[in-house]
Amino acid sequence: MHPLERFLERLQLRSEISSRSRKALLSVEVSFETCPARWDIVRAGQKVESACLVATGLVGRAEQFADGTRRTAAYYVAGDMCDLHSVAISVAGWYIAALTDCEICKVPHKYLLTLFERFPDLSIAFWRDTIADASVSAKWVTLLSGAPARQRLAHLLCEYGVRVQAAGMGTLNSFPFPLTQAQIAEIIGTTSVHVSRVMKQLSLDGILHQRRGAIEVEDLASLERVAEFDRQYLLFRRDPSQLE
Amino acid sequence: MHPLERFLERLQLRSEISSRSRKALLSVEVSFETCPARWDIVRAGQKVESACLVATGLVGRAEQFADGTRRTAAYYVAGDMCDLHSVAISVAGWYIAALTDCEICKVPHKYLLTLFERFPDLSIAFWRDTIADASVSAKWVTLLSGAPARQRLAHLLCEYGVRVQAAGMGTLNSFPFPLTQAQIAEIIGTTSVHVSRVMKQLSLDGILHQRRGAIEVEDLASLERVAEFDRQYLLFRRDPSQLE
DNA sequence: CGCAGCTTTGAGAATCCTCAACTATTGTGG
DNA sequence: CCACAATAGTTGAGGATTCTCAAAGCTGCG
Numbered sequence: 001m002h003p004l005e006r007f008l009e010r011l012q013l014r015s016e017i018s019s020r021s022r023k024a025l026l027s028v029e030v031s032f033e034t035c036p037a038r039w040d041i042v043r044a045g046q047k048v049e050s051a052c053l054v055a056t057g058l059v060g061r062a063e064q065f066a067d068g069t070r071r072t073a074a075y076y077v078a079g080d081m082c083d084l085h086s087v088a089i090s091v092a093g094w095y096i097a098a099l100t101d102c103e104i105c106k107v108p109h110k111y112l113l114t115l116f117e118r119f120p121d122l123s124i125a126f127w128r129d130t131i132a133d134a135s136v137s138a139k140w141v142t143l144l145s146g147a148p149a150r151q152r153l154a155h156l157l158c159e160y161g162v163r164v165q166a167a168g169m170g171t172l173n174s175f176p177f178p179l180t181q182a183q184i185a186e187i188i189g190t191t192s193v194h195v196s197r198v199m200k201q202l203s204l205d206g207i208l209h210q211r212r213g214a215i216e217v218e219d220l221a222s223l224e225r226v227a228e229f230d231r232q233y234l235l236f237r238r239d240p241s242q243l244e
Numbered sequence: 245m246h247p248l249e250r251f252l253e254r255l256q257l258r259s260e261i262s263s264r265s266r267k268a269l270l271s272v273e274v275s276f277e278t279c280p281a282r283w284d285i286v287r288a289g290q291k292v293e294s295a296c297l298v299a300t301g302l303v304g305r306a307e308q309f310a311d312g313t314r315r316t317a318a319y320y321v322a323g324d325m326c327d328l329h330s331v332a333i334s335v336a337g338w339y340i341a342a343l344t345d346c347e348i349c350k351v352p353h354k355y356l357l358t359l360f361e362r363f364p365d366l367s368i369a370f371w372r373d374t375i376a377d378a379s380v381s382a383k384w385v386t387l388l389s390g391a392p393a394r395q396r397l398a399h400l401l402c403e404y405g406v407r408v409q410a411a412g413m414g415t416l417n418s419f420p421f422p423l424t425q426a427q428i429a430e431i432i433g434t435t436s437v438h439v440s441r442v443m444k445q446l447s448l449d450g451i452l453h454q455r456r457g458a459i460e461v462e463d464l465a466s467l468e469r470v471a472e473f474d475r476q477y478l479l480f481r482r483d484p485s486q487l488e
Numbered sequence: 489c490g491c492a493g494c495t496t497t498g499a500g501a502a503t504c505c506t507c508a509a510c511t512a513t514t515g516t517g518g
Numbered sequence: 519c520c521a522c523a524a525t526a527g528t529t530g531a532g533g534a535t536t537c538t539c540a541a542a543g544c545t546g547c548g
Contacts, residue, residue: 014332063386066472071386085379088258088372093379093476116368120361127360127371128332134378135329135337141381142307142315144388145433148503180526189389194504196528212513228310232337392535424494438536440496 003055003105004028006079006167013166013236014132015125024119028111035098042096048086050106054078057102058178062095062186072186074137075099077160078167084130087112100178132235139233144189147228149198152188154227157208157215162231170214177215202226247299247349248272250323250411257410257480258376259369268363272355279342286340292330294350298322301346302422306339306430316430318381319343321404322411328374331356344422376479383477388433391472393442396432398471401452401459406475414458421459446470 004026011017017025032055035041042048044064052059059082060072073094076082083096087109098104116123136159143152161172170176181199182192190198202208207226208217217223248270255261261269276299279285286292288308296303303326304316317338320326327340331353342348360367380403387396405416414420425443426436434442447453451470452461461467 061382063383065386065390069390071389073382073385073389085375088375089476089479091476093474094382113368116371117364120364120367123364123367123371124357124360127367127374130371130374130378131329131332134374134381137378137381137385138305138317138338139307141317141384141388142309144385145315145317145430146309146313182526186389191505192527193506193529196526197504200528230337232333232335235333426494435537436495437497437538440494441536444496 002026003053003079003103004030006055007053007081010079010166011125011129014128015237016121017125018119018121021115021119021122021125024115025122028107028115030108031106033104033106035102035104037098037100037102039098040095041098041104042083042086042092042094044092044095046092048083048090048092049110050108051084051086051112052082052096053105053107054080054082055103055105058099059102059104060097060099060183060187062097063093064095070095070097070186071189072099072183074133074140075187077163078169080167081107081129084126084133099183128235135233135235149188149190149194150201151227152190153184153195153198154202154207154223155229156184156188157217158224158227158229158231159234161215161217162234162236166236172220173217175215176213177210178213246270247297247323247347248274250299251297251325254323254410255369255373258372259481260365261369262363262365265359265363265366265369268359269366272351272359274352275350277348277350279346279348281342281344281346283342284339285342285348286327286330286336286338288336288339290336292327292334292336293354294352295328295330295356296326296340297349297351298324298326299347299349302343303346303348304341304343304427304431306341307337308339314339314341314430315433316343316427318377318384319431321407322413324411325351325373328370328377343427372479379477379479393432393434393438394445395471396434397428397439397442398446398451398467399473400428400432401461402468402471402473402475403478405459405461406478406480410480416464417461419459420457421454422457 008017008022008025041052041059054076056078059076061074061082062070062072064070086092116126143155160177161175164170164175165172181195185192185195199210203210207219207222208215252261252266252269285296285303298320300322303320305318305326306314306316308314330336360370387399404421405419408414408419409416425439429436429439443454451463451466452459
């Protein structure tokens with residue numbers, strides 16, 4: 001599937017889009033890039049003129065502290081547009097980094113802005129997806145602000161399951177999960193050592209198992225209870241599992 | 245000053261807006277509400293048909309955990325629109341709570357959506373402010389995810405100073421700060437006891453003092469160094485102190 | 489003055505971190 | 519297919535940060 005089609009599907013999970021607008025979006029000219037894991041797709045301070053649409057793989061938006069450590073503020077799966085921010089401010093304040101090997105589809109800002117002028121429904125759809133992105137960040141603010149590591153990890157796995165399912169990969173009970181424990185740690189605000197211990201505990205509790213780059217959830221209800229997970233904040237209009 | 249004027253000024257800190265659009269925005273019909281501190285302006289699960297523009301006072305967007313504790317995901321000062329989210333999804337997933345006594349200006353969604361259809365520049369301006377809101381949340385994700393309490397508190401004070409100055413109240417070195425330490429704790433992800441200790445240490449270090457609901461910064465450079473503060477993420481086009 | 493809410497201080501405990509060593513897995517070239 | 523290197527994950531011990539509980543001071547207001 002073309003990345004723009006996948007992106008359009010993602011938008012349509014949250015917004016109604018007219019067929020004229022759909023056609024206009026799909027006819028945008030884009031360019032492709034292939035990046036190995038750990039590659040910095042965009043570096044802080046860099047001037048940016050295209051938004052990055054994730055075609056395959058996993059991408060993170062990270063900040064680097066004075067001591068050199070990085071913290072991942074958000075992650076993006078296939079079909080997500082990962083730096084809409086850049087349309088508003090052309091100098092990046094963030095690193096956009098490949099968390100795994102991935103293919104990126106670059107969408108020039110000028111085309112996006114033209115679309116917004118001509119198709120109000122697209123404009124609102126993009127805005128709504130930006131709100132969803134903000135909603136996810138806000139959810140993580142509350143999680144990182146108060147919840148213990150066990151809940152944060154459980155929540156990451158619940159959220160990731162839903163998002164990956166919406167991207168058409170896997171189910172809530174079994175999905176690919178290529179992140180290393182160090183990368184998980186950068187997302188949920190702890191260390192790889194602690195991720196290891198917490199993951200083991202979830203495993204001992206019979207809630208899930210991690211095998212060869214995949215997660216097998218054995219007790220989804222318990223996982224969601226531990227996480228206090230409620231998918232509403234993802235702002236999907238309907239259950240992504242209803243799609244195919 | 246009318247709250248809509250203040251809001252327009254806030255938008256213009258980030259976007260260019262035509263005079264036609266300005267007039268259209270200022271002529272929106274709004275209603276007012278006065279709320280005492282701790283009042284829930286919007287409750288989770290409630291159906292919302294207006295966005296809340298903060299006229300005076302301080303407002304927080306909070307989430308409530310299963311054990312009843314609340315965490316504040318974002319705070320809003322005079323001139324901020326505090327639940328643009330609600331335009332995208334009409335059932336609130338959050339509490340919007342008055343952190344101090346405040347006046348709220350309610351702007352019906354239907355008017356906003358009409359504006360977006362007719363004035364693309366307003367649409368982009370709103371979108372850009374949503375991105376700024378997301379950018380602040382993302383900043384707090386990284387802070388809460390890794391930084392120690394001292395840095396988080398310092399960062400809150402730096403950020404609050406800039407935002408309050410942009411709202412026309414005080415300077416970076418001296419501004420009103422009516423939050424209790426328990427409320428600060430809910431924002432920076434710690435406890436009121438710990439806020440007290442960290443605040444005292446900042447005071448002993450000669451960096452700032454807290455007096456009768458106001459902050460006096462004595463050593464702004466040190467405060468910003470402790471916070472690793474860089475205002476770029478607020479996405480103001482220019483220094484708010486340049487305004488009058 | 490007295491009450492209520494806020495702040496401060498102390499002491500002990502929980503969570504999580506750091507450092508370090510060890511094991512397991514994955515990938516590569518021969 | 520094996521040997522080796524590189525990366526990832528696990529485990530232990532000690533320590534730093536922060537939390538919880540509790541009590542005492544402070545401040546503002548009726």
